[in-house]
Amino acid sequence: MSIGETIRNSQIWRSIFRHPAPTDRRNRAVVVLTNFFLHLHPVSAQKGGIALSYTWCMGGVTFFLFLVEALTGVLLMFYYRPTLEWAFTDIRALRDVTTLGIMREIHRWGAHAMVITVWLHMYRVFLTGSYKPPREFNWVIGVLLLVLTLLLSFTGYLLPWDQLAIWAITVGSNMARAHPVLGHEGPGFQLLNIGGYDLITNASDARFLLLGARNVGEETLNRFYILHCVAIPVVVSLLIAIHFWRVRKDGGISQPL
Amino acid sequence: MLLFLANIGWTMRSYKRDGYYESVLGFQHIPKATVWAFYAAFLMLLAVTHLTSRSAPEEFLLRLPEWFKLSVDVIFRDARIYFGLSVAAFVGMIVWREFLTRDTVGWILFNVGCLFLGLSMTDYDFRQIVGKPDNVPIVGMLFIGGYFTWLYFKKAVDNDRRVAEGRPLAEQELKEQVLVWPDLVYTEMLCMILLTALLIVWGVFLQAPLEEPGQAVKTPNPSKAPWYFLGLQEMLVYFDPWLAGVVLPLVIVQGLMAIPYIDFNKKGNGYYSFADRKFSVIIFLFGFIPLWVGMIVLGTFIRGPNWNMFGLYEFWDVHKLEVLNNRNLSEIIWVVNLEQPLPKPDPASGLISQCLAIFMREGVGILMVIGYFMALPNLMALTFLRKFYVRMGVIRYMVLANLLLFMALLPIKMVLRWAFNLKYIVAIPEWFFNI
Ligand code: HEM
Numbered sequence: 001m002s003i004g005e006t007i008r009n010s011q012i013w014r015s016i017f018r019h020p021a022p023t024d025r026r027n028r029a030v031v032v033l034t035n036f037f038l039h040l041h042p043v044s045a046q047k048g049g050i051a052l053s054y055t056w057c058m059g060g061v062t063f064f065l066f067l068v069e070a071l072t073g074v075l076l077m078f079y080y081r082p083t084l085e086w087a088f089t090d091i092r093a094l095r096d097v098t099t100l101g102i103m104r105e106i107h108r109w110g111a112h113a114m115v116i117t118v119w120l121h122m123y124r125v126f127l128t129g130s131y132k133p134p135r136e137f138n139w140v141i142g143v144l145l146l147v148l149t150l151l152l153s154f155t156g157y158l159l160p161w162d163q164l165a166i167w168a169i170t171v172g173s174n175m176a177r178a179h180p181v182l183g184h185e186g187p188g189f190q191l192l193n194i195g196g197y198d199l200i201t202n203a204s205d206a207r208f209l210l211l212g213a214r215n216v217g218e219e220t221l222n223r224f225y226i227l228h229c230v231a232i233p234v235v236v237s238l239l240i241a242i243h244f245w246r247v248r249k250d251g252g253i254s255q256p257l
Numbered sequence: 258m259l260l261f262l263a264n265i266g267w268t269m270r271s272y273k274r275d276g277y278y279e280s281v282l283g284f285q286h287i288p289k290a291t292v293w294a295f296y297a298a299f300l301m302l303l304a305v306t307h308l309t310s311r312s313a314p315e316e317f318l319l320r321l322p323e324w325f326k327l328s329v330d331v332i333f334r335d336a337r338i339y340f341g342l343s344v345a346a347f348v349g350m351i352v353w354r355e356f357l358t359r360d361t362v363g364w365i366l367f368n369v370g371c372l373f374l375g376l377s378m379t380d381y382d383f384r385q386i387v388g389k390p391d392n393v394p395i396v397g398m399l400f401i402g403g404y405f406t407w408l409y410f411k412k413a414v415d416n417d418r419r420v421a422e423g424r425p426l427a428e429q430e431l432k433e434q435v436l437v438w439p440d441l442v443y444t445e446m447l448c449m450i451l452l453t454a455l456l457i458v459w460g461v462f463l464q465a466p467l468e469e470p471g472q473a474v475k476t477p478n479p480s481k482a483p484w485y486f487l488g489l490q491e492m493l494v495y496f497d498p499w500l501a502g503v504v505l506p507l508v509i510v511q512g513l514m515a516i517p518y519i520d521f522n523k524k525g526n527g528y529y530s531f532a533d534r535k536f537s538v539i540i541f542l543f544g545f546i547p548l549w550v551g552m553i554v555l556g557t558f559i560r561g562p563n564w565n566m567f568g569l570y571e572f573w574d575v576h577k578l579e580v581l582n583n584r585n586l587s588e589i590i591w592v593v594n595l596e597q598p599l600p601k602p603d604p605a606s607g608l609i610s611q612c613l614a615i616f617m618r619e620g621v622g623i624l625m626v627i628g629y630f631m632a633l634p635n636l637m638a639l640t641f642l643r644k645f646y647v648r649m650g651v652i653r654y655m656v657l658a659n660l661l662l663f664m665a666l667l668p669i670k671m672v673l674r675w676a677f678n679l680k681y682i683v684a685i686p687e688w689f690f691n692i
Binding site: 022025028029031032038041042043044045046047048049050051052053054056057060061064065068088091092095102104105106108109110112113115116119120122123124126127128129130131132133135136137139140143146147150153154157160161162163164165166167168170171172174175176177178179180183185187215216217254255256 | 391394397398401402405408409412413426427428429430431432433434435436437438439440441442444445448449452453456457459460461463464465466467468469470471472473475476477480481482483485486489490497498499501502503504510513514516517518520522523524525526527528529530534538541545685689690
């Protein structure tokens, strides 16, 4: 018996993988069915549907990038403190001192790439008409994922707390000030008042809700940090799970009838 | 600076490499191959010279001639020409899709793109902006997005031809069921490895940007939103924040979600095609390419200090002045045409008389906007969208019509701005309500 076979036949190995190596047809089906990660897939699929030139693999790439972001993000969280005092210095230290500081580069470029791939994924889903019945609802979930991906990127942009960050967020969040009715410079904000006192001021409008303050400041940093590291990723994970579930339940990747 | 040099050298080299493959590819058509071979040899020579003499990018042998730069600048400096040309290119892309998706033509397009980028990199001002670390992904996106658009048209043209000739679709020829292990799992594995490698290389060679610590008192000029929101920021030029920043983005998101429910065309599900679903593809591509990606490019590469427009090779001069004398529709009507002062609401008077005064002033604009959103859909239903109306029913038709009108709002406002210096169609600053 070779070493490889010895390992394969050991109790430990067989307790992890409950099937022989996927070398014949039966075991290739079993591996997909019994492995937690692989069971996202169907056992078999139409050749045209999984062709790279058909799906561009963009959904899969987006998902993979999301995983990369989660992993590098957790590593970054070990080094980063979301306070005015430390945020910037911690990021600089990642560049200058920390051994695996390249995590920040990978996290940032991965984020850019994810925005691009999610667009391209939508692009291909549209161009193949894959949103048509019965996949309408999965498209809607997809749009939510798209918006959340952009918001993830946006909230993360603030965290380095450099000039680029705070001004981009200032420009972006100034819009909320003009929210109709709910922003203190939006049309109709006077509608919400009690006895002549405006309820919507610069300390109670939609922008304040977003920033936690009148301007981009420490409270904003905290809010964006929680949104970026906890709130949005949790929602995105849930939606991705539903998204994948629906891809399977709606009959797999779309194909001509 | 050294890093820049390396970057330039790299760009230069990469397109030279491409040039090399070309001659191989070109041998399929032998008469053309000679041309390719010469071209490739020329590029190789250039590459060698550049690599041996590591001089500053400004001194490269092959640079863009000044007249070329100037004319490109003229195009990009002016929103009218920029938008006009991008729409023209869009129409051209659709009309000439069969020609453009030939392999050789695609290859030439790709080469022109690389040459343009590589040569432009020899220009200092271009490098300052396109070479910014955060802008690199956008350049990448243009190439990747361009490629996929090309691929789509190629496959669609092919399928359309098959349908016309009564042959089965390309996708139908691959109906065979295959096992996911190994056919799909291996592809995924490969994608993951390649991506990891790409990210690591990218991370090693390009440092993530970190500017000075943030200071609330020092506003950079220009202040830009993150690049993927620059399309929205660009709309701020034409609309007030409540529209550009709140209402229109919400409409975009809702519009996207509505697509499956308003596209009643049953054909074109699960395969690439153009002929089977012209209307929806054209509308979607128009929204995605000129309006979304186009505006991002504009916002990233062309908008400079004070949100002025600058040519690609132009220095971002903070002192560049642009005369702005935009007027509201009410001013055009009252002051210019009727030669009277604008009616002013009297703050001391009651709410009703204030409203009346405002309506006097803005009535025409208000009626125009109401007409646009209320009357126009009905008109369209009676005329050229009649078929849609009949097949979709009232509600779906109205959703579609309103989404189309919202989408048209931006180009319409642009044209009005350029033609009449129009600032607002309805301007009620008293209520922060300007359209
Ligand atoms: C975080 C974001 C997303 C992830 C991770 C994701 C992932 C995936 C994956 C892995 C597939 C399988 C087929 C493929 O790879 O193309 C898929 C299919 C699909 N996605 Fe997404 N997606 C995302 C966002 C979106 C968006 C933005 C849309 C549309 C607006 C969308 C709509 C769909 C639809 C309709 C399908 C079924 C397509 C078919 O059956 O051909 N998804 N998605």
